[in-house]
Amino acid sequence: xxxxxxxxxxxxxxxxxxxxxxxxxxxxxxxxxxxxxxxxxxxxxxxxxxxxxxxxxxxxxxxxxxxxxxxxxxxxxxxxxxxxxxxxxxxxxxxxxxxxxxxxxxxxxxxxxxxxxxxxxxxxxxxxxxxxxxxxxxxxxxxxxxxxxxxxxxxxxxxxxxxxxxxxxxxxxxxxxxxxxxxxxxxxxxxxxxxxxxxxxxxxxxxxxxxxxxxxxxxxxxxxxxxxxxxxxxxxxxxxxxxxxxxxx
Amino acid sequence: xxxxxxxxxxxxxxxxxxxxxxxxxxxxxxxxxxxxxxxxxxxxxxxxxxxxxxxxxxxxxxxxxxxxxxxxxxxxxxxxxxxxxxxxxxxxxxxxxxxxxxxxxxxxxxxxxxxxxxxxxxxxxxxxxxxxxxxxxxxxxxxxxxxxxxxxxxxxxxxxxxxxxxxxxxxxxxxxxxxxxxxxxxxxxxxxxxxxxxxxxxxxxxxxxxxxxxxxxxxxxxxxxxxxxxxxxxxxxxxxxxxxxxxxxxxxxxxxxxxxxxxxxxxxxxxxxxxxxxxxxxxx
Numbered sequence: 001x002x003x004x005x006x007x008x009x010x011x012x013x014x015x016x017x018x019x020x021x022x023x024x025x026x027x028x029x030x031x032x033x034x035x036x037x038x039x040x041x042x043x044x045x046x047x048x049x050x051x052x053x054x055x056x057x058x059x060x061x062x063x064x065x066x067x068x069x070x071x072x073x074x075x076x077x078x079x080x081x082x083x084x085x086x087x088x089x090x091x092x093x094x095x096x097x098x099x100x101x102x103x104x105x106x107x108x109x110x111x112x113x114x115x116x117x118x119x120x121x122x123x124x125x126x127x128x129x130x131x132x133x134x135x136x137x138x139x140x141x142x143x144x145x146x147x148x149x150x151x152x153x154x155x156x157x158x159x160x161x162x163x164x165x166x167x168x169x170x171x172x173x174x175x176x177x178x179x180x181x182x183x184x185x186x187x188x189x190x191x192x193x194x195x196x197x198x199x200x201x202x203x204x205x206x207x208x209x210x211x212x213x214x215x216x217x218x219x220x221x222x223x224x225x226x227x228x229x230x231x232x233x234x235x236x237x238x239x240x241x242x243x244x245x246x247x248x249x
Numbered sequence: 250x251x252x253x254x255x256x257x258x259x260x261x262x263x264x265x266x267x268x269x270x271x272x273x274x275x276x277x278x279x280x281x282x283x284x285x286x287x288x289x290x291x292x293x294x295x296x297x298x299x300x301x302x303x304x305x306x307x308x309x310x311x312x313x314x315x316x317x318x319x320x321x322x323x324x325x326x327x328x329x330x331x332x333x334x335x336x337x338x339x340x341x342x343x344x345x346x347x348x349x350x351x352x353x354x355x356x357x358x359x360x361x362x363x364x365x366x367x368x369x370x371x372x373x374x375x376x377x378x379x380x381x382x383x384x385x386x387x388x389x390x391x392x393x394x395x396x397x398x399x400x401x402x403x404x405x406x407x408x409x410x411x412x413x414x415x416x417x418x419x420x421x422x423x424x425x426x427x428x429x430x431x432x433x434x435x436x437x438x439x440x441x442x443x444x445x446x447x448x449x450x451x452x453x454x455x456x457x458x459x460x461x462x463x464x465x466x467x468x469x470x471x472x473x474x475x476x477x478x479x480x481x482x483x484x485x486x487x488x489x490x491x492x493x494x495x496x497x498x499x500x501x502x503x504x505x506x507x508x509x510x511x512x513x514x515x516x517x518x519x520x521x522x523x524x525x526x527x528x529x530x531x532x533x
Contacts, residue, residue, distance in 0.1 A: 024283035026409075027330050029402025034383055038395040048390060055387035055394065058380050059455060064513065065372025068364060069291055069326060073514070100521070104514060117287035121294045121322075124285075128318045131311050133301065136318070140298040143285025180525035183533045186458040187498055187524045191517050192377075193452055194502035196444075199373045202503075205445050212449020217491040223385060223447075223454050230446035234439045 003164030004044070004084065011043055012080055013156035017148035019076050024147060033057035037079035046087040053082045053095045057103065060188050063195025071110045077151055078103030084159050088167045097170060097181045100188070106154070113150035117143050208233065265306045266345040273302040275413045278337045279406070282329050291326035292333070299337065303344045317349055327360035328367025334409045336363060338416025371405070374440040381451050388455070452499050453492030460494065461486075461532055494533075498523075 019031040029035060034054035041050020057075040064072045082099025086092060120139045127135030158166075170178075202209065208230070215221045215229060278299035285294040300321050308314040327333050336359045340352045379401050387394030463482040468475050486493050502520060505511045511519075527533045 021284065024286060024329075025280045026406045027402050028406055029398055032380075032395075032398045032402070034380070034387055034395045034398045035402075038387075038392065047392070051387040051390060051392070051394065055384040058384045058387075058398075060517070062377045062380060063373075065368055065376070067368050067372065069286070069288075073517075100517075104517070114286065114288050117285055118289045120285050121287055121290055124294050124297075125322065128297075128315060128322060131315045131318075133305070136294075136301075137298060140281065140285045140294050143287070143294065147284070147286070176525075176529055180521075180528045183459075183528040184521050184524035186456060186533075187520050188517070189455050190495070190498040190502040191513065191520060192381075193448060193499045194506050194516065195513060196373075196377050196448060197499075197503050198506045200441055200445060200448075202445075205442055208442050208445035209449040212446035212451075213453060213492075213496070214449075215446075216450035217453040221450070223382075223450055226450035227382075227443075227447055230443045230450075233446055234442035237442055238435070238439055 003088070003167075004159050006160050008043060008084075009156045009160030012040060012084060012159050013152040015039060015043070016077055016080055016151040016155040020151050021144045021148050024144065031076040033061065033075040033079035036076050037083050040080045040083040041087070044084050044087040046083070049086050049092065049095060050079075050083045052092050053086060053099055054079050056092075056096060056185055056188065057082075057099060059192045062189075062192030063197075063199055064192075069114070071107050071114070073103040074106030074110055074151070075099075075103050077106045077155060080155055081158055085163050085166050085170070088163060090167060090170050092185065093178050093181050094167070094170045096185045097173075097178075098166060100184070102158075106151075109150040109154065113146040116146040266303055267306075270302045270306055271341060271345070271417065274299055274341050275334075275338070275410070277302070278334065278413070279409045282333060290322065290324045292329070293322050293325045296325050296333075296337070297321035300341065300344060303341055307344060307347055307349075317344070320349060320353065323353070325356055325360060327364040328371065330405045330409060331367030331370055331412065332360065332363030333367075334412035335416030335419075336360060338413040338418075339420050340416075342417050342420040369437070374437065374444070376401070378440075378444055378447060381447070381455070385451065385455055452495050456495035456498070457492065459498065459533065463532065 015030075015036065019036050022028045023031040030039075032054075034051075034057075037050040037054025037057070038047060039050070041047040041054075044050075057079050061072070061075050066072055078099040081102045082095040085098045086095025088094075090097075120143045124136050124139040127133075127139060197209075211233065212226055212230065215226045216223065221229070278296070282295040282299065283292055285298075286292060287294075297318055301318075304314055304317045304321075308317050327336065336356060339359075340355060343349065343352050343355065379397055383394040383397040385394070386397070460483045465480045465482065467478050467480060469478055470476075490496075498520070501523075502516050505516045505519060506513070524533070
């Protein structure tokens with residue numbers, strides 16, 4: 001298969017729309033790269049690729065959050081596009097080569113969507129002045145359009161018209177580029193870890209970081225084992241500190 | 250355990266507002282709060298629209314109704330899933346009792362701290378920990394990973410109902426209850442320690458693919474005969490510091506963010522450049 005039908009493109013566009021609008025409302029986290037990657041994988045017939053691309057993007061996003069309405073890379077759209085293009089034959093390397101730049105470029109459209117929606121609150125002001133509840137309701141409900149369409153349209157166009165050509169370009173890329181992308185894929189989770197650590201009191205609690213590392217890297221404990229030790233370690237630490245504080249007072 | 254509906258009766262008696270109106274307001278808030286999110290007043294329109302079932306009942310007079318609607322069209326933004334439900338619940342209670350004038354100060358007073366608490370719980374404590382487990386499972390080929398992420402989304406959504414009624418029952422008292430909360434800091438510290446240890450284990454686990462194929466050839470004389478021995482650098486490293494490269498790269502990224510104060514996008518681009526360079530010279 002060299003490209004996708006307009007129907008697949010449409011379904012993926014709707015998926016992107018639903019993901020972001022649900023995220024605005026009840027949450028449900030359809031916009032998580034991991035979730036949307038697997039669903040895209042199901043649609044294009046390569047679940048394993050969806051898992052891999054989704055997981056890699058999720059790891060990059062570990063310490064990221066839209067604090068106070070800040071924009072962050074759009075890993076949802078990246079996961080959909082990356083999985084769709086990779087499933088045409090290029091696999092993980094081709095998928096990541098599309099997913100990562102797409103996630104970053106989409107931040108521009110996120111800003112656009114957030115800005116355009118301003119139109120609706122100005123209209124709602126006017127309807128409020130007249131006490132027109134229907135008008136206000138309509139303005140609020142239509143507010144989702146800029147949000148959804150800034151995701152759905154790029155996904156639809158890129159999958160329908162772009163996936164084939166993008167795949168051709170990727171096939172023609174030299175070996176050093178594909179190898180570089182491969183190394184990039186293994187290296188990028190470092191960004192997520194670094195962002196996460198930046199929010200944690202590393203100076204105060206660095207010892208726990210080392211313990212976790214030793215448990216896995218030297219003692220070869222499975223990661224669930226590490227988590228259980230962490231659970232016990234945290235409980236023990238707080239208990240000991242609690243009794244220390246009581247002894248002092 | 251008190252049911253979420255406890256306390257509804259007393260409030261409902263003082264105004265024409267019925268439990269059904271309250272539920273309707275709650276669902277509007279849960280499902281659509283940020284649909285019209287914009288840079289100018291952020292969640293304001295969603296908040297006002299969610300409040301409409303109450304406003305319509307309490308202010309049958311049109312001018313008063315418009316006044317109440319305008320009051321809620323002012324800037325509002327907080328964490329939508331943990332922060333906003335209790336605030337909204339409290340203001341629904343106030344509006345129901347025609348105490349709308351107190352609403353502004355309550356919203357402004359609580360949205361900042363609740364944004365901080367909610368974003369920390371979701372963005373720092375819970376989501377990264379679940380995400381790192383889920384991603385590890387997914388990389389191993391398991392669908393349990395994405396299922397975990399989705400279930401976490403469902404849990405946040407389900408929590409919005411009791412959080413709303415918590416705010417609704419406490420009303421203004423919510424402010425005092427949030428201030429001087431010792432439990433939260435304890436849970437935060439516990440989660441931090443847990444998180445640090447798990448991250449310590451996840452760095453070498455998830456980035457285990459980052460190994461070097463470099464080999465050194467060394468000619469040694471064994472019993473008078475020259476033989477070439479091949480030493481793989483990675484094997485040697487594994488005996489001293491396993492996962493040295495993952496730790497170095499995470500350390501580098503942390504340094505760029507923490508000390509150089511670079512934005513995530515620049516760190517990302519630097520890492521891509523580093524990957525291409527080290528890939529080209531054959532280190533990886």
